[in-house]
């Protein structure tokens with residue numbers, strides 16, 4: 001299921017329709033050990049007012065301005081004292097400063113009203129930042145969050161060109177102008193094809209995604225969209241590098257009259273059968289499959305995931321496209337030399353979203369062939385969102401509390417870190433990891449990737465801090 005990424009950093013917003021606020025001083029929250037910044041005496045709480053006389057708007061400006069060999073920084077320390085710091089360095093040396101925010105002039109919010117917007121499908125009462133609708137080209141460039149291009153001013157377009165902010169990540173949904181406007185509920189949605197031309201003429205690039213809503217932009221509309229995008233996917237310097245096709249995610253908090261319906265297994269089969277022949281066609285015409293289906297389509301359709309090689313260099317892995325196949329491949333490599341037995345018997349629980357449990361079961365069986373090891377897989381649904389077939393990243397603290405209650409969890413629970421908000425120990429429903437730790441009868445260990453799972457099963461046992 002698709003979620004707009006908040007890029008994992010705290011955000012402040014400009015109000016929709018308002019000009020961005022003036023850039024604020026860039027507040028330092030950490031200084032990398034051994035960095036030039038540390039040598040210069042920078043400390044957390046310092047605020048950078050300007051660099052070579054310019055106040056940066058965001059991290060992109062900062063990085064570009066830092067590319068000079070001679071720098072003059074105006075800094076205000078935590079006590080309010082003003083300092084001017086002059087230095088010389090190699091052009092590619094960074095200063096090692098970590099800032100509180102990536103955007104010093106506020107988040108550019110979206111001006112669309114998509115009925116399938118995940119932000120609008122959250123329950124009320126959470127932190128204000130969870131309701132911010134990021135449609136900011138800077139975050140797209142920095143962190144790969146998707147944007148629609150509908151809120152860009154002439155100055156923004158100029159900046160994208162001048163600073164070569166490429167690749168960007170663009171939510172397309174449909175290339176038919178009328179349909180795209182309808183999906184975004186914004187007449188500016190109709191400009192996409194001209195915008196793609198603009199990218200192509202300037203040799204700027206983007207990755208695309210299509211969120212498929214059954215009966216709205218699937219079927220022939222989806223085929224047209226992928227063909228139109230693939231027309232920008234050829235040559236030495238394609239404007240469109242890849243396209244992810246992902247199913248719409250609907251929660252129980254959406255309004256009843258939104259005109260949407262959830263993706264059913266029969267829809268998943270239809271989408272696979274529509275897109276896979278196009279992949280073959282694109283492969284022959286432009287040398288790449290170009291448009292990839294997210295893993296959920298195959299899981300929902302009950303079909304095997306495509307082989308790893310078919311995802312080429314996994315351009316949309318972060319979007320759930322090929323991510324399970326890549327994880328299985330990493331596990332394959334990490335479990336090649338499993339011991340026959342472990343000295344001290346152990347029993348562990350591994351928690352994942354219900355829709356992926358079937359695909360991971362062979363891994364569990366491989367671990368359980370190790371004598372003394374018992375790994376149990378718990379594929380949980382999400383009563384919180386009202387989804388039975390949920391992906392792991394959407395399981396909330398409430399789902400875990402409810403789903404694990406009364407189960408025999410062994411001596412430790414393994415939780416994929418992807419369930420937590422980026423950079424925070426908080427689940428999507430605002431439950432704190434600490435709360436879950438206090439509520440479960442056994443310790444929790446977080447898993448990043450395949451190596452973590454192997455270490456937890458075969459290496460040292462213990463909860464993490």
Ligand code: SF4
Pocket residue numbers: 004110111112113114116117118119133134135148184
């Ligand atoms: S573009 Fe649509 S889905 Fe994305 S944040 Fe805006 S309204 Fe929500």
